[in-house]
Amino acid sequence: MLSFKLETRPEASRTMSYLSPLIAVALTMLGGLLLFSALGKDPLEGFQVFFLNPLRHWYGVSELLLKAVPLMLIAVGLAIGFRANVWNIGAEGQFILGACGATGVALAMGDSSGPLVLPAMVVAGALGGAAWAAIPAFLRTRFNANEILVSLMLVYVAQLLVSWLVFGPWMDPDGFNFPQSKMFSDSALLPLLVEGTRLNLAFVMALGVLVIGYVFMHNSYLGFKMRVAGEAADAARYAGFSAKRMVWIGLLVGGACAGLAGMAEVAGPMGQLTDKVASGYGFAAIIVAFVGRLNPIGIFFASLLMALLFLGGEQAQLYLSLPASISKVFQGMLLFFLLGSDLFINYRLRVRLTLAKAGD
Amino acid sequence: MEQSLITSMLFATLVAGTPLIIVALGELITEKAGVLNLGAEGTMAMGAVAAFAATHYTGNPYLGVLAGMAAGALMSLLFGLLTLTLMANQVASGLALTIFGVGLSAFVGKPFESLTLPAVPAIRIPLLADIPLLGPALFNQQSLVYFSWALLGGVIWFLYKSRAGLILRAVGESPSSAHSIGYSVIGIRYLATTFGGAMAGIGGAFLSVFYTPLWVEGMVSGRGWIALALVVFATWRPLRVMAGAYLFGGVMISQLFIQGSGLQIEVPSQLLSALPYLATIFVLVLISRNQQTIRLNSPMSLGQPYRPDA
Numbered sequence: 001m002l003s004f005k006l007e008t009r010p011e012a013s014r015t016m017s018y019l020s021p022l023i024a025v026a027l028t029m030l031g032g033l034l035l036f037s038a039l040g041k042d043p044l045e046g047f048q049v050f051f052l053n054p055l056r057h058w059y060g061v062s063e064l065l066l067k068a069v070p071l072m073l074i075a076v077g078l079a080i081g082f083r084a085n086v087w088n089i090g091a092e093g094q095f096i097l098g099a100c101g102a103t104g105v106a107l108a109m110g111d112s113s114g115p116l117v118l119p120a121m122v123v124a125g126a127l128g129g130a131a132w133a134a135i136p137a138f139l140r141t142r143f144n145a146n147e148i149l150v151s152l153m154l155v156y157v158a159q160l161l162v163s164w165l166v167f168g169p170w171m172d173p174d175g176f177n178f179p180q181s182k183m184f185s186d187s188a189l190l191p192l193l194v195e196g197t198r199l200n201l202a203f204v205m206a207l208g209v210l211v212i213g214y215v216f217m218h219n220s221y222l223g224f225k226m227r228v229a230g231e232a233a234d235a236a237r238y239a240g241f242s243a244k245r246m247v248w249i250g251l252l253v254g255g256a257c258a259g260l261a262g263m264a265e266v267a268g269p270m271g272q273l274t275d276k277v278a279s280g281y282g283f284a285a286i287i288v289a290f291v292g293r294l295n296p297i298g299i300f301f302a303s304l305l306m307a308l309l310f311l312g313g314e315q316a317q318l319y320l321s322l323p324a325s326i327s328k329v330f331q332g333m334l335l336f337f338l339l340g341s342d343l344f345i346n347y348r349l350r351v352r353l354t355l356a357k358a359g360d
Numbered sequence: 361m362e363q364s365l366i367t368s369m370l371f372a373t374l375v376a377g378t379p380l381i382i383v384a385l386g387e388l389i390t391e392k393a394g395v396l397n398l399g400a401e402g403t404m405a406m407g408a409v410a411a412f413a414a415t416h417y418t419g420n421p422y423l424g425v426l427a428g429m430a431a432g433a434l435m436s437l438l439f440g441l442l443t444l445t446l447m448a449n450q451v452a453s454g455l456a457l458t459i460f461g462v463g464l465s466a467f468v469g470k471p472f473e474s475l476t477l478p479a480v481p482a483i484r485i486p487l488l489a490d491i492p493l494l495g496p497a498l499f500n501q502q503s504l505v506y507f508s509w510a511l512l513g514g515v516i517w518f519l520y521k522s523r524a525g526l527i528l529r530a531v532g533e534s535p536s537s538a539h540s541i542g543y544s545v546i547g548i549r550y551l552a553t554t555f556g557g558a559m560a561g562i563g564g565a566f567l568s569v570f571y572t573p574l575w576v577e578g579m580v581s582g583r584g585w586i587a588l589a590l591v592v593f594a595t596w597r598p599l600r601v602m603a604g605a606y607l608f609g610g611v612m613i614s615q616l617f618i619q620g621s622g623l624q625i626e627v628p629s630q631l632l633s634a635l636p637y638l639a640t641i642f643v644l645v646l647i648s649r650n651q652q653t654i655r656l657n658s659p660m661s662l663g664q665p666y667r668p669d670a
Binding site: 087090129135139142144145146148149152153154156160161162164167168197283287288290322323325326327328329331332333335336339340342343347 | 399404438441442446447448449452453456459461462463464466467470505528577581585586588589592594611628630631633634637638640641644645648653656
């Protein structure tokens with residue numbers, strides 16, 4: 001008789017923790033094949049359109065990198081908080097506020113060109129995101145209000161705020177009443193890295209932030225303290241690390257990174273602020289942070305994967321006439337499979353073959 | 361103020377609060393068993409789209425409610441599989457459930473986006489509905505409004521008067537003691553989680569079939585999260601859940617109140633729409649300020665995985 005038993009591993013398996021995301025990706029692709037055939041499409045064709053089509057040309061690859069930029073930026077900021085058990089779920093809102101901050105600068109500058117416009121927008125974007133994240137940080141540290149719910153509620157408020165801005169004070173007077181700001185002048189747009197694509201300087205910025213994030217997490221005392229706070233709260237308390245400071249840092253860093261991503265979006269592919277500025281990057285980045293194991297190197301690859309899911313959705317809409325929201329189904333599946341296979345980091349499955357008659 | 365206006369505002373408040381009551385009471389039972397399911401938003405979205413589809417094809421809104429309930433229960437079983445069987449982190453799994461549910465509902469709901477359903481007629485309770493002022497608001501209501509009241513009574517009776525409710529609370533307070541007396545902690549948690557999911561599914565069904573008989577992506581618009589906040593706000597007590605839900609229902613229809621008050625004030629519509637979210641933050645701060653209250657009232661094992669070491 002075959003019997004299965006779950007056994008606690010003597011210590012968490014490092015191999016499994018790196019293997020688990022790969023297993024999750026494989027299972028997601030398998031799930032995709034099933035999903036396509038359940039929808040009455042040829043599964044192999046679906047797979048090809050979704051996962052391979054976006055990468056056929058160099059332009060597609062540049063689009064992949066472009067989409068990965070906000071994900072990298074947001075996820076690395078979130079990872080710093082998540083490591084310390086600070087659950088900032090409202091990156092989507094902080095992204096919007098970053099976009100608003102950068103837009104404010106761009107509109108105030110008008111047509112005046114100068115080398116300082118972009119740096120000012122970067123600062124305004126980061127500050128906008130950080131300010132929005134400071135609200136849950138303050139309410140958590142001062143009143144103990146749950147940061148998950150507060151940061152999440154502020155996503156809805158941010159969406160309404162940007163809608164008010166582009167329908168009201170910032171609406172382009174020559175925009176035929178569309179909810180959008182004026183197009184930014186050239187000096188407020190991020191320079192392109194490769195002509196003929198939309199890939200811009202923000203990609204370099206994102207790589208820089210990943211490196212800084214890596215150094216902060218692995219080579220700084222503060223990063224070490226935050227990790228201890230997350231993994232062993234009691235030890236952190238005995239060592240005298242301030243829990244409130246962890247909350248502040250976790251949320252402010254996460255907010256600033258999300259704000260940067262928002263800035264890169266309006267100063268990059270969009271070139272203006274619209275009420276549709278947030279397209280789910282803030283939520284997708286949560287998945288990216290987990291799939292990337294809260295580690296900047298992992299986050300780099302996970303961002304590319306998640307960007308592929310976004311592009312795959314667009315392709316599926318074009319060539320398979322499926323709604324683009326299919327990419328969100330894939331995103332959800334990916335996180336489910338990851339959480340499920342993470343079981344085997346701390347446990348292992350013992351399969352025993354015993355004779356039924358042995359009688360124990 | 362006109363009498364009919366008071367009646368209609370009261371009526372609208374009750375209707376707006378009803379999905380919150382149903383979802384929050386479901387989550388309350390889940391949390392009382394020690395399980396923190398943050399997936400209410402996604403579960404409601406799935407319930408809403410399933411109910412809309414079923415009503416669209418069968419023409420029967422109550423089959424729609426059943427479909428929403430089933431969809432919600434399935435979603436929560438998925439959550440249970442992850443957190444109870446595979447012992448995944450409950451916070452992360454709940455978020456995953458929300459992301460998945462919101463995405464999947466948008467995906468399967470696409471073909472229904474431009475359709476509408478016929479309005480479901482209210483059910484009038486004779487005599488009671490004739491009470492001036494209150495009668496038409498309270499007793500000429502949607503069936504699910506009455507259901508939410510019955511649910512409240514049922515939940516109170518179950519939690520505080522029944523043996524099963526006692527066991528459920530024991531599982532939430534001290535799973536290891538409940539296990540040592542011989543109760544299946546995981547089994548009971550599965551039941552509680554499924555109940556919570558089914559209620560979230562009904563809450564979603566109420567939105568897409570009764571409240572605004574149509575389906576749009578994102579129509580749940582944070583109500584699932586507000587219901588979660590409501591459970592904390594109510595310090596895990598059913599009666600306070602209802603009071604809080606109507607409070608929020610009132611905030612949600614604030615537009616109507618401003619019109620009704622006859623004040624000529626210019627308020628951006630976005631600010632009015634933001635009020636429920638701001639109010640949620642406000643009440644969370646209010647109730648969490650006193651850490652003691654939360655600690656005393658929240659189920660002891662909330663959010664912690666349990667594994668019987670056999």
